[in-house]
Amino acid sequence: MSKVKVAAFSFSLDGYGAGREQSLQDPLGRDGERLHDWFVPTRSFQKMSNKEEGTTGVDDDFGAQSFEKLGAWIMGRNMFGPVRGDWPDNEWKGWWGDNPPYHVPVFVLTHHPRAPVTMAGGTTFHFVTDGIEAALERARDAASDRDIRIGGGVSTIRQYLKARLIDELHLAVAPVLLGGGESLFAGIDLPELGYRVIRHVAGAGATHMIVSRG
Structure with missing residues (x-):
């Protein structure tokens, strides 16, 4: 049966999924790239x-399991790229070059319409303006x-968690302290949900937690 899941999402020991001062140069904020130090050296990442x-x-x-049996992705506009507001043009097509690692349809949450963007390798970005439920449908x-x-960010x-629409989360807890940024669980009562x-399971670079609903 199909699942809605979060996979290989890294966050810091003090609870942040991105650091302070996010920018084009530092899309995950100050020191945010350190959250993925567990994944970058792996064979799965290097194959990309x-x-x-x-x-x-x-x-x-x-890391390998996070890409198995996937038929679609959903991501926020911030994960797709740094452009804010109305799309000034169609130049920005993501952080990942001509052949993104998704290879399936990707639905990007945004308030600003844009035509689908088809990339190499089977990835097409679709821009959804009518909310998280519509994107999930x-x-x-x-x-x-x-x-x-x-996929994040x-x-x-947080939006999908609060709506109880996620079946399972694989979270990689990185041995990093960011001190601030985007808190993953602040104000969310997971047991209540x-x-x-x-x-x-403890890995060499992170502790992997599987969280399930139901």
């Missing part, structure tokens, strides 16, 4: 850059019996 080498083990296993249609991944995950930790 057509490299054969990389570490194996727990971190690589969770379109993603379900696109994914069929495969899973839907809520923090605000997008029906979530509980069902598994936790």
Whole structure:
């Protein structure tokens, strides 16, 4: 059965999914890139850059699993790129170059309409202006019996959590203190929403937590 899930989402020990002062140069904010130090060395990540080498083990296993059985993604506009307000043109097509790592339809939450953007490798970005439920309905249609991944950023995950629309989260707790930024769980009562930790595994670079609803 298809799941709506968060996978390989990294946050700091003090609870932030992005740091302070996000910018074009630092899209995850000050020191935010350190959240992904567990994933970058892995074979799964290196394969995205057509490299054969990389570490194996727990971190690589969770990284690889995060891309399995996916039929669609949903992400916020901040994750898609730094452009704010009305789209000035169609030049910006994401952070990832001509062949993004998604290879399935991606639904981008935004308040500003834009025509779909088709990229190499099977990725098409669709821009959804009528809310998280509408994006999820379109993603379900696109994914069929495969899973839907809520890709972030923090605000997008929080919206879907509060609406109880996420079935499962794989969270990678990085051994990093950011001191501020975008808090993942502030003001959200996960047990009240029906979530509980069902598994936790220590990797070389992060502790992996599986949180499930129901």
